[in-house]
Amino acid sequence: MDYIKINKDKLRASGLRPTKQRVAICKILFNRKETFHFTISQLKKIAEKNIKKKISLATLYNTVHAFEKEGYLKAISLKGNKTFFDTNTKNHHHFYDQDMSQLIDIEDKNISVSNLPKTPSGKKIKSVEVLVKIEDSN
Secondary structure: OOOOOHHHHHHHOOOOOOOOOHHHEEEEEEEHOOOOOEEEHHHHHHHHHHOOOOOHHHHHHHHHHHHHHOOOOOOEEOOOOOEEEOOOOOOEEEEOOOOEEEEEEEEEEHHHOOOOOOOOOOOOOOOOOOOOEEEOOO
């Protein structure tokens, strides 16, 4: 599979030029088998380690938000100002490990939601996603 072409196509579809830094970001995000949950600061550390040079926060923010807008990433906001991004854009649920500051996927088949509130007039439920916060039991 030609990941470089696929990544360049994702960048172009998101309205971004496929620079070396952005292609490296794509490789980190999309050339993996497992789901990847990350914050911008975590991505910055990984990207700089992989490309062995500084990468601007503006490049990271612009790239990640363009991918989110295009539907390649999903944003998950926590604690008011902390946002994780998820490479799995399907509706699914998460544990949030507060001690490790880490998101962990929960299998959809393990969650059952009932008695949802009535939606406001003219609105319909688009999706329901459960976030279960966990911490050490000590």
